[in-house]
Amino acid sequence: xxxxxxxxSRVICKSGTSVKIECRSLDFQATTMFWYRQFPKQxxxxxxxxxxxxxxxxxxxVEKDKFLINHASLTLSTLTVTSAHPEDSSFYICxxxxxxxxxxxxxxxxxxxV
Amino acid sequence: xxxxxxxxxxxxxxxxxxxxxxCTYDTSESDYYLFWYKQPPSRQMxxxxxxxxxxxxxxxxNRFSVNFQKAAKSFSLKISDSQLGDAAMYFCAYRSENSGxxxxxxxxxxxxxxxx
Numbered sequence: 570x571x572x573x574x575x576x577x578s579r580v581i582c583k584s585g586t587s588v589k590i591e592c593r594s595l596d597f598q599a600t601t602m603f604w605y606r607q608f609p610k611q612x613x614x615x616x617x618x619x620x621x622x623x624x625x626x627x628x629x630x631v632e633k634d635k636f637l638i639n640h641a642s643l644t645l646s647t648l649t650v651t652s653a654h655p656e657d658s659s660f661y662i663c664x665x666x667x668x669x670x671x672x673x674x675x676x677x678x679x680x681x682x683v
Numbered sequence: 684x685x686x687x688x689x690x691x692x693x694x695x696x697x698x699x700x701x702x703x704x705x706c707t708y709d710t711s712e713s714d715y716y717l718f719w720y721k722q723p724p725s726r727q728m729x730x731x732x733x734x735x736x737x738x739x740x741x742x743x744x745n746r747f748s749v750n751f752q753k754a755a756k757s758f759s760l761k762i763s764d765s766q767l768g769d770a771a772m773y774f775c776a777y778r779s780e781n782s783g784x785x786x787x788x789x790x791x792x793x794x795x796x797x798x799x
Binding site: 601612620660676 | 725726727728730774784786787788789790791792794
């Protein structure tokens with residue numbers, strides 16, 4: 570079946586540094602990738618929608634300059650958390666459309682900023 | 684904007700028993716899709732079941748079935764013969780039919796515990 574590989578699964582970084590999270594569709598072309606953030610015991614909150622070859626569309630309240638999304642190819646989308654701070658610590662999940670009404674989720678990245 | 688409401692933050696069920704998780708949604712659209720996703724402790728999102736709004740017949744997947752009431756905008760999930768592996772967070776989700784770039788809108792989730 571369709572698989573989205575998300576890396577890293579866990580990352581700890583120092584405050585002020587940047588972290589890149591990758592989501593790669595392994596056996597299909599992901600023209601659209603959705604990035605979600607999930608706080609402990611809470612639901613998934615949509616951060617942005619990215620389409621291959623164009624700028625991402627960010628949800629209201631999401632800082633574009635802090636959460637940089639790149640979708641340069643049909644199989645790879647990246648989320649870079651720039652100048653990370655402890656409040657950016659969270660669980661980040663990507664989700665790709667795979668044709669029809671199907672969605673495939675990455676396994677998530679737990680980011681801890683210390 | 685569409686909203687999805689799950690009014691049960693937590694539920695519990697005895698192993699082998701049946702449990703129903705509630706979900707209501709608000710939309711002005713006539714064509715859309717509804718989903719139930721399971722998120723176990725690994726946090727991997729797993730599709731449980733999907734319902735197309737234009738279909739009157741309730742979707743069924745093995746022990747999982749839904750009660751889709753379009754007029755009432757209700758979409759409950761019934762889990763029969765509950766197993767320990769069913770313990771997880773369950774999210775109800777809505778997707779508009781409008782365009783291919785439509786994301787899923789999630790409810791707040793219901794944490795299901797299964798008691799042995």
